[in-house]
Amino acid sequence: MFRRTVTVVVAVSTVLAGLPAVAQARPGPPPGLSWGGCPDDLPDVPPDPRVRCAPLRLPVDWARPDGRTFTLVVARRTARVPEQRVGTLVFGPGGPGDSGVERIRRGDRFSDELLDRFDLVSFDPRTVARSAAPVCTPDPQLRRPPVVLTGQADFDATVAYNRALWNRCRPTSPVFAYADTLSTVHDLEALRRALGERRLTFHGSSYGTLLGQQYAERYPDRVRAVVLEGVFDHSLDVRSFARTQAAALQDAFDEFVAWCDSSPGCVLHGRDVRAVWAAVLARADNDGYAPRTAFDVTAVALGMLAGPRFPQLAEAVRDMAAGMPPPEVRLPVAVAVFCADWPATVRDHHEYAALVRAARAVAPDVRYGAGLLAVHTCLGWQSPVRNPPHEIRVHTRTPLLLLNARHDPRTGYAWATHVARQLGRHGRLVTYEGSGHGTYLRDACTVAVVDRYLVDLTLPGADARCPAG
Template sequence: MHRRPLALAVTVLTLVAGWPAPAHADPPPPRLAWGECADDLPGVPPDPDVRCARLRLPVDWARPHGPTFELAVARRAARVPERRVGTLVFGPGGPGDSGVERIRRGDRFSDELLDRFDLVSFDPRTVARTAAPACAPDPTLRRPPIPLAGPADFDALLAYNRAWWARCRPTSPVFDHADTLSTVHDLEALRRALGERRLTFHGSSYGTLLGQQYAERYPGRVRAVVLEGVFDHSLGVRPFVRTQAAALQDAFDEFVAWCDRSTECVLHGRDVRAVWADVLARADRGDYAPRTAFDVTAVTLRELAGPRWPQLATAIRSMAAGTPPDEVRLPVAVAAFCADWPAPVRNYAEYAGLVREAAAAAPDVRYGAGLLAVQTCLGWPSPVRNPPHQLRVRTRTPLLLLNARHDPRTGYAWATDVARQLGRHGRLVTYEGWGHGTYLRTDCTTAVVDRYLVDVTVPAPGTRCPAG
């Protein structure tokens, strides 16, 4: 006699959450028709072991019978079929990285994984071959620099961003549905289309957010999930900006220590922090115009991710001699990122407070990538489709987290905080080294991930891999 009210309550809760009510039985899985990949990747000719397909999916998962789009997918067949474990899905980072290109290059995986898994990935919504918007900013509008210099810049950036998004929106059917939660449902559809009972997944950088939220929504479908270079989606805008700046400062401190002890550094024997401060002062005076102090800092974001310490030292010496910094492009899939990371900054005064917060956390490098994120999304409609929240994951197999101690982009503090949120449903492995991306750094990091993915062997609590 209580079944009808209970069913009604479940339906109401599901509709409030914004997703369709569960059906009594899963619909037939979507189909993948594998064929040759287009010859569209310079320097990487088509490989007969790699096949490509397109998976037709709903634009809006709340309207499963509404408009559709095609998700670009690639698969590299296991090299040793008789030892094949199953299918491993790779979650690309960015957001904006192409998973199809990762599979076609085949350079992101160990020999063991290449031998024992069919390796599959995709271009997420609005990326590359998957409904990427074909648009450009309005050439009549000025794009203010980073950081913004005053209220006029703040207003100009709002106008610039909104005009750009208005030009992009008509060119991509998924522009307003590119959030990670929508991609979670894409991933589940891909799992079903691949015929895998449970998901084996390796997410890198921003792809770790996809792995976290998939495990949260489909815990019973998880076989093994690796999170490499961990994003923390629980942060508000202030701690997001502060922790990104702190991570870059930590990586810069490590670079300075290397310069002090290594003759390989072209700044060895000099006060590196003083040289760097002079470079920033030059940028503040306009010596590198139109490049700004943020463009100078962006050089560290690029080189410390390697880490490429010798190249960073050479770049600083060159800027100290008066050469402007190279332009560093830090592309991001705007429609995905801004739907996941709100930038509720109402005016220039609040923005200036964020700049001060970043500078306090990073006295040498000042900014970090957090301010770029804020300016990228300033003016995005609120509320966002996938707002930050504390993770609630309950999986049979703990998620494996792997992070460098000195990562300038996804700082170690993010990894430890996500591990805290996961509790016994997560296991953090620390690489005691540097850079962004750690899986193939050393024999230790590679072995930890491979044993987990192949055998579902969870490393012991507190496992650490020494720097290589």
């Protein structure tokens, strides 16, 4: 039986005017870093003498810099060739919910040149892993609502479930109510100062691109270079967000179907892949995989197309068509970050159903995309949010480098082109013409584009492209 676990990362946005008072945080004296051993908490990663960790004490609320503090956990991997060292590169983890400390400890997110020439630094953002992560346990008295809501009763139950969960989370972390990305922007600036770097060199991946964008917006004179890989667009209303995420997943699914039609290595080669997929969804609609649902089927595509793992997706579809249930889906989302950045301003089931229809109109095969799960995750969050969405306004000396796959199921290409238009001459978009989410290490072309920018500050030409591998 097919039992793989698929990890799904989601996001949601809408437009709210204005910027929060936290932007006025005072700099204060530079914090300090005292490097020591890292916790030996990754069973498959032995300690590495080049990797050290440090706690960084920071304000819980940057509008009150002299108030309560929390510990941000930071990791550093020193350059392998010190005589060729360029400086320090800070990596912004995605998710939200990914651990930057684990990325540094594993060291598998960087090219050999970057490992040789930069001290590589990252951190666990607020509420993630080692940095004041909350303990969130659902209320046992409440039933977990379905992801796709079928009526007002489901809608009300979801709001009640979410709020009860958040009330159980909040007392367990001092930063649960202060985990928005704009607060993390100020954490990142404090980290730059603690590292003694005059200007920031930064590589953000997926959700980490929002951190890179907002840092460059707030601190343009302190930017040396910023890479945005798998670009988030923080300017969309909730309907546009749901529609564009569904369209991105449909586009990636179309690429999978085309591959299967042309590749003898696909286990569905020679069959009508869309018809097989539709039959799987129909079985789910008729409780054929109960308690798994049609959304769980769609989540399989969302997870595997991010690789992309076309052969494995074909096998999963074949197995589901034979009656096996969809693989288990995990949802590792840092809710306190996510919902403070991307408000789900949906008042009732009538508005929610309109979002479902908008998604299905552009995604007839995959139906939902990640947008509906995103809305579900944040229904009932306080409004307005701490970090309201807006079009980015950046004026840096060195343009930001954007890198996105043409067929990305999570941060769709339309998001990257829209953010590039917002940046204008202060951004440069490089297109990887293939599929998948996260393209830096895809091939020699994508590695060279990013490395030359980070090392030499060399920008690629306008409309630069890397062919699909």
